[in-house]
Amino acid sequence: MTEDKLKQSLAILDPIRTVELKDKTGNFEAILQGLLSDLEKPNTLSVLLCEQIAESIFWIRWHTEEKKSIHLEATAEIIDEAKSNGFGDNRKYCAEDIKQVLLGDETLKNKINDELKSAAFNTTAISFDSCRAKAFLSYAKEIKIVDDLIQRQVLNIRHLQKSLNAIDMNPRIIKRMDLDLKHAERDLNALEHDP
Amino acid sequence: MTLKQAKANRNNAKRSTGPRSMLGRAISSQNSTKHGLNQAVDFENGDRFDTLLKLVKDDGYSHDKAHSIVLAILNHRRVMDVYCDIYAQPEEVDDSTQDISLASIRLGLREMAEGSEVTAYEIQSMARLIMRSHNEKHQVKSASSCIADCHKLIRYQRNAISRLSKAIQSE
Numbered sequence: 044m045t046e047d048k049l050k051q052s053l054a055i056l057d058p059i060r061t062v063e064l065k066d067k068t069g070n071f072e073a074i075l076q077g078l079l080s081d082l083e084k085p086n087t088l089s090v091l092l093c094e095q096i097a098e099s100i101f102w103i104r105w106h107t108e109e110k111k112s113i114h115l116e117a118t119a120e121i122i123d124e125a126k127s128n129g130f131g132d133n134r135k136y137c138a139e140d141i142k143q144v145l146l147g148d149e150t151l152k153n154k155i156n157d158e159l160k161s162a163a164f165n166t167t168a169i170s171f172d173s174c175r176a177k178a179f180l181s182y183a184k185e186i187k188i189v190d191d192l193i194q195r196q197v198l199n200i201r202h203l204q205k206s207l208n209a210i211d212m213n214p215r216i217i218k219r220m221d222l223d224l225k226h227a228e229r230d231l232n233a234l235e236h237d238p
Numbered sequence: 239m240t241l242k243q244a245k246a247n248r249n250n251a252k253r254s255t256g257p258r259s260m261l262g263r264a265i266s267s268q269n270s271t272k273h274g275l276n277q278a279v280d281f282e283n284g285d286r287f288d289t290l291l292k293l294v295k296d297d298g299y300s301h302d303k304a305h306s307i308v309l310a311i312l313n314h315r316r317v318m319d320v321y322c323d324i325y326a327q328p329e330e331v332d333d334s335t336q337d338i339s340l341a342s343i344r345l346g347l348r349e350m351a352e353g354s355e356v357t358a359y360e361i362q363s364m365a366r367l368i369m370r371s372h373n374e375k376h377q378v379k380s381a382s383s384c385i386a387d388c389h390k391l392i393r394y395q396r397n398a399i400s401r402l403s404k405a406i407q408s409e
Contacts, residue, residue, distance in 0.1 A: 059290060061315045064322055087293040088406070091311060098318060105325075109381055116381075185382050188389045195392050202399045206406040 045080045052079035056090040062098045071101045083211055092207045099196040099203065106196070110189040115141040117178035122155055125174060126162045144171060261351070262360040265367060273320045275394050281312040303408070310402040317394045324387045343368050 056079070064071050075097035082089055115138035122136050136155070144152045155171045168174040179186070239247075257263050281287050287308060294304040343365040351361060 059286075059293065061311070062322075063319070065326060086297045087290070088297060088299075088307065091290075092406075095311075095314065095318075102321075106385075109385065113381060185385060188385045191392065192385060192388055195395055199395060199399045202403040206403050209407050 049080040052085040052090050074100045089211045096203045099199045103196045106189050106193045117182040118175050121174040121178045125168050259356045261356050265363050306405040310405040314398040314402045317398045
């Protein structure tokens with residue numbers, strides 16, 4: 044049943060697709076298909092709205108990942124800066140290393156802490172955690188911008204959802220109310236004709 | 239700055255009438271172009287508009303309502319397409335264009351402009367413009383640069399989405 048709905052929706056959408064994301068991960072398509080399969084009665088407008096909602100969800104996920112990577116990259120940068128005492132531009136750690144530490148790699152964390160403590164003239168930060176806090180402070184502006192972008196996409200979804208409700212959910216509610224009304228009328232008639 | 243200097247600056251500025259040649263004017267006309275979302279666009283003169291209008295009308299909407307819905311959708315798409323373009327990955331770098339340099343562009347432009355009234359300054363500006371555009375095309379933008387560019391589109395998104403919402407939900 045759901046697969047039929049999905050096929051029906053895709054048949055409507057494919058010739059009129061408006062979103063052209065170069066998404067190699069396939070995330071967008073997966074989100075879109077999930078939304079389309081939930082449509083009660085697919086038509087041009089409802090599939091187009093689902094496409095826009097899927098795009099907004101895709102961007103929310105994208106910006107969330109971006110926010111994480113900004114923080115990880117900034118932490119790696121601060122650690123390298125602290126170790127090198129402001130001299131040279133040797134990058135040793137990258138975002139992936141910081142991710143490993145956050146996932147529980149204690150050995151790497153201890154190694155970083157030791158390096159920070161033994162670095163001469165290190166005035167930046169003395170531990171991994173303080174580097175993380177410092178990274179957050181230095182990139183607070185960027186993180187705030189990403190938060191704004193996510194917030195905008197959430198509001199976009201809210202608008203699109205309301206519109207979708209107006210064209211897909213409301214007819215369903217009206218149909219149900221009609222059935223309820225008919226049912227009530229039948230009961231009333233039955234009562235009136237009851238001897 | 240002294241009063242005398244300020245007066246001299248004003249007098250000098252009066253003598254400048256901006257770029258004179260076609261090329262110079264073409265360059266300066268692009269000075270403030272960032273995303274082009276402030277420009278008016280005629281959505282109605284497009285195949286996409288006609289197709290969508292027909293399909294939405296087929297769903298049972300009146301001509302006027304379908305018209306405003308399709309316009310609002312295309313307007314929303316216009317903003318979101320710019321948003322997507324900010325993150326668009328560069329195309330595969332072609333070896334023949336990789337060695338491009340400012341000097342080689344300048345040389346090429348000078349040869350092309352021979353005999354015309356194009357000034358050396360205009361050639362230099364055009365070469366910079368081409369170089370910048372080449373670099374933009376062949377380099378992955380940094381994350382912070384992308385988010386800053388996207389942030390500028392927030393107000394356009396807000397307007398486009400509320401217009402779309404109104405068009406659909408209006409009686």
